[in-house]
Amino acid sequence: MRDYHLHELSTQKFEDLVIHICQKILGIGTINFSEGPDGGRDGKFEGTSNQYPSAARPWTGKFIIQAKKTNNPNSSCSHADFKTKILDKEIPKIKKLKQNGEVDNYLIFTNRKLTAEAHQQQTDYLKNNLSISNVEIIGVEAITLWLDANPAIVKTCNLEKFRDPLRIHSDDIRDVIVAFYNDREQVATEFDSKYSFDYVSLETKNELNKLSEEYFKYIKENSESSFNAITAFLKKLINKKYTDYYYNTIDELKGKIITRKNEFAKFEEIFEHLYDTILDKHPELRESRTLINVFLHYMYCNCDIGEKK
Numbered sequence: 001m002r003d004y005h006l007h008e009l010s011t012q013k014f015e016d017l018v019i020h021i022c023q024k025i026l027g028i029g030t031i032n033f034s035e036g037p038d039g040g041r042d043g044k045f046e047g048t049s050n051q052y053p054s055a056a057r058p059w060t061g062k063f064i065i066q067a068k069k070t071n072n073p074n075s076s077c078s079h080a081d082f083k084t085k086i087l088d089k090e091i092p093k094i095k096k097l098k099q100n101g102e103v104d105n106y107l108i109f110t111n112r113k114l115t116a117e118a119h120q121q122q123t124d125y126l127k128n129n130l131s132i133s134n135v136e137i138i139g140v141e142a143i144t145l146w147l148d149a150n151p152a153i154v155k156t157c158n159l160e161k162f163r164d165p166l167r168i169h170s171d172d173i174r175d176v177i178v179a180f181y182n183d184r185e186q187v188a189t190e191f192d193s194k195y196s197f198d199y200v201s202l203e204t205k206n207e208l209n210k211l212s213e214e215y216f217k218y219i220k221e222n223s224e225s226s227f228n229a230i231t232a233f234l235k236k237l238i239n240k241k242y243t244d245y246y247y248n249t250i251d252e253l254k255g256k257i258i259t260r261k262n263e264f265a266k267f268e269e270i271f272e273h274l275y276d277t278i279l280d281k282h283p284e285l286r287e288s289r290t291l292i293n294v295f296l297h298y299m300y301c302n303c304d305i306g307e308k309k
Helices: 011-025 080-099 116-130 140-149 151-156 171-182 199-209 213-222 224-235 237-263 267-281 283-288 290-301
Strands: 043-048 060-068 105-110 134-138
Touching: 011 043, 011 060, 011 105, 011 140, 011 151, 060 080, 080 105, 080 116, 116 134, 140 151, 171 224, 171 237, 171 267, 171 283, 171 290, 199 213, 199 290, 213 224, 213 267, 213 290, 224 237, 224 290, 237 267, 267 283, 267 290, 283 290
Parallel strands: 060 105, 105 134
Antiparallel strands: 043 060
């Protein structure tokens, strides 16, 4: 299941996302309320839903919508605090709305994980306390499926960046590239020295990783001359901070590439994807952008990333 990192959204952004989803599954007439005390509701809809819970048997009437977001990506609706801090707090508000004839259907959206058992327990708890039959808790799994099926909502809510299969925290490698670029005068004499390729093992590595001969030639022509300088830079004691940053990036990339490599036909596509991702996130690297590929190629040829055997 794709991770849209909903825990990283602000509360308002998560509420906006929920409203966009409801405009799709309930109807365009779904409205949200401005920030502040919500009186038990973040949005509402009145009428017959487009397709909720199904197009064949849609709910109708007055809908109250709530968005309950947590910053903890491991939170679950099974945890005790979901009942004590969320449901028990909202029940009196919804009861008041029901007494005023303002609710027939009650939907809670949350970015918490929701198991089948927790879903049954928590919805039954709400139904019994509210005397409302149409109650639903919608967890992160259902939200993710809706987002996968509705790329327009993903784009509108600026979640496309979280669809990146090789999304990494690129600040570390950015700092390494900047430091190396600033230090380039000192290591300039080493730029022209040749890196000691083990061509046999690299040719085998290229086959394992589906790296084309044409792209490998590009690495040798455009990046190889800088490899010794990078090695010297990383070995300097004064650069230990940047060496640590480099290996932090390596550790993160290894796992990402192992789990998502099947989404790329060739390894050069991974290089290009990472280059674009890093430059898009750090436009300040534009002046030294050639070094992004140089460092990525160094990681590969140094056997820090990619299959080795």
